Amino acid sequence: MALIYLLLLPISITILVAITVSRFLTTSAASKHRSPPLPPGPKPWPIIGNLPHLGKQAHISLQHFSQLYGPLISLRLGSQLLVVASSTAAAAEILRTHDRLLSARYVSTGLPYDMMELDRKAIVWASNCSNDQWKAFRAMFRNQIFSTKAIESQAAARERKAAEMVRFLEGKLGEELFMAGTDTNTTAIEWAMTELIRNKGAMNKLREELNAELSSPLERKLPLDECVVSRLPYLNAIVKETLRLHPPGPLMLPHRASETCEVMNFTVPEGAKILVNVWAISRDPTVWEDDPTSFKPERFIGSKVDFRGHDFEFLPFGAGRRMCPGVPLATRQISLILAAIVRNFDWCLPDGKDPAELDMNEKFGFTLQKEQPLLLVPNRCSL
Numbered sequence: 001m002a003l004i005y006l007l008l009l010p011i012s013i014t015i016l017v018a019i020t021v022s023r024f025l026t027t028s029a030a031s032k033h034r035s036p037p038l039p040p041g042p043k044p045w046p047i048i049g050n051l052p053h054l055g056k057q058a059h060i061s062l063q064h065f066s067q068l069y070g071p072l073i074s075l076r077l078g079s080q081l082l083v084v085a086s087s088t089a090a091a092a093e094i095l096r097t098h099d100r101l102l103s104a105r106y107v108s109t110g111l112p113y114d115m116m117e118l119d120r121k122a123i124v125w126a127s128n129c130s131n132d133q134w135k136a137f138r139a140m141f142r143n144q145i146f147s148t149k150a151i152e153s154q155a156a157a158r159e160r161k162a163a164e165m166v167r168f169l170e171g172k173l174g175e176e177l178f179m180a181g182t183d184t185n186t187t188a189i190e191w192a193m194t195e196l197i198r199n200k201g202a203m204n205k206l207r208e209e210l211n212a213e214l215s216s217p218l219e220r221k222l223p224l225d226e227c228v229v230s231r232l233p234y235l236n237a238i239v240k241e242t243l244r245l246h247p248p249g250p251l252m253l254p255h256r257a258s259e260t261c262e263v264m265n266f267t268v269p270e271g272a273k274i275l276v277n278v279w280a281i282s283r284d285p286t287v288w289e290d291d292p293t294s295f296k297p298e299r300f301i302g303s304k305v306d307f308r309g310h311d312f313e314f315l316p317f318g319a320g321r322r323m324c325p326g327v328p329l330a331t332r333q334i335s336l337i338l339a340a341i342v343r344n345f346d347w348c349l350p351d352g353k354d355p356a357e358l359d360m361n362e363k364f365g366f367t368l369q370k371e372q373p374l375l376l377v378p379n380r381c382s383l
């Protein structure tokens with residue numbers, strides 16, 4: 001009997017050791033392959049998910065949730081998973097580090113278009129950005145439509161249009177005019193004028209700059225020179241500050257994860273819809289330390305921060321491969337129109353209304369418009 005024990009003991013010890021080692025190997029392999037959790041976020045309701053949490057001002061609700069749960073959060077919109085980045089670091093992870101996997105476009109199935117057609121014909125909604133069609137579109141924008149040469153060759157046409165607008169406004173002196181629009185450029189101009197009316201100091205400084213550079217008696221008779229306008233430092237700072245406080249696309253356009261990937265130690269699963277809360281990032285007090293919610297164009301004077309997609313604290317046009325290709329056109333148009341309307345007219349609110357009482361509420365939609373459209377009266381310029 002004792003002999004049998006002696007014989008079996010080493011065998012049972014070997015089996016025990018083998019079981020322990022194999023368990024250890026299995027658990028460590030499992031923990032190695034266990035994916036990190038989804039980003040945190042508010043608890044979803046059954047079926048509808050977090051839809052009721054978003055409210056009418058989704059950019060503000062999402063900012064609020066990022067303050068509670070962190071810079072990368074996730075929510076459920078019905079069955080769709082939504083991941084939102086709300087800090088400079090989270091935006092850089094999405095738009096730079098994981099740009100290749102997170103730059104497909106999320107296209108809502110509710111759009112009243114044939115998806116296949118949309119994919120082939122509209123670059124904005126091209127669901128995939130690794131195919132030749134999308135690359136060809138981008139190359140056409142870069143090398144032809146928005147190349148420096150093309151943009152400069154169309155300058156005269158834009159200058160003529162700006163001069164036509166000034167003549168039109170001269171016929172409307174003293175009348176109340178709506179300064180509203182729904183596209184990205186007009187939205188930016190409406191917010192810039194709103195801020196300039198409220199900030200007399202900035203308006204005067206801009207007028208001084210325009211007078212110094214462009215208002216000799218001869219120049220006043222000529223259309224504005226777009227090239228000169230696009231180099232005016234204070235005007236440039238005003239355009240940047242407007243796009244910082246009032247980015248026309250507050251959540252950019254929705255991206256989609258074409259593959260599962262790990263971002264900031266969280267899993268972003270394939271198919272997730274991804275937003276970057278540009279609005280929240282450009283008001284983040286840890287980045288914009290000097291009174292982030294106030295209109296202060298001076299913060300951009302002497303600063304290298306730009307909207308070309310390298311500074312992740314300031315992303316009105318996005319960054320990475322899906323970044324807006326229209327930047328050169330948009331910035332020239334906005335600067336030219338602002339320069340034309342400020343150089344040629346004194347603007348005031350109707351009925352002697354106090355600019356401090358201007359309604360600054362936003363209306364969240366495809367672009368972030370003023371809830372109450374801006375009403376202004378053009379007067380003959382006193383300078």
Ligand code: HEM
Nearest residue numbers: 123124184185248249252253316317318322323324326330
């Ligand atoms: C103030 C004016 C504008 C702003 C703030 C703006 C902003 C943006 C933003 C945030 C995106 C999405 C980027 C992304 O998905 O990562 C975008 C995409 C785009 N923008 Fe703009 N944009 C402006 C003007 C323009 C203009 C004037 C044009 C052309 C005439 C234009 C053409 C496009 C196109 C084609 C895309 C889609 C690019 C793609 O999906 O590959 N944008 N824009």
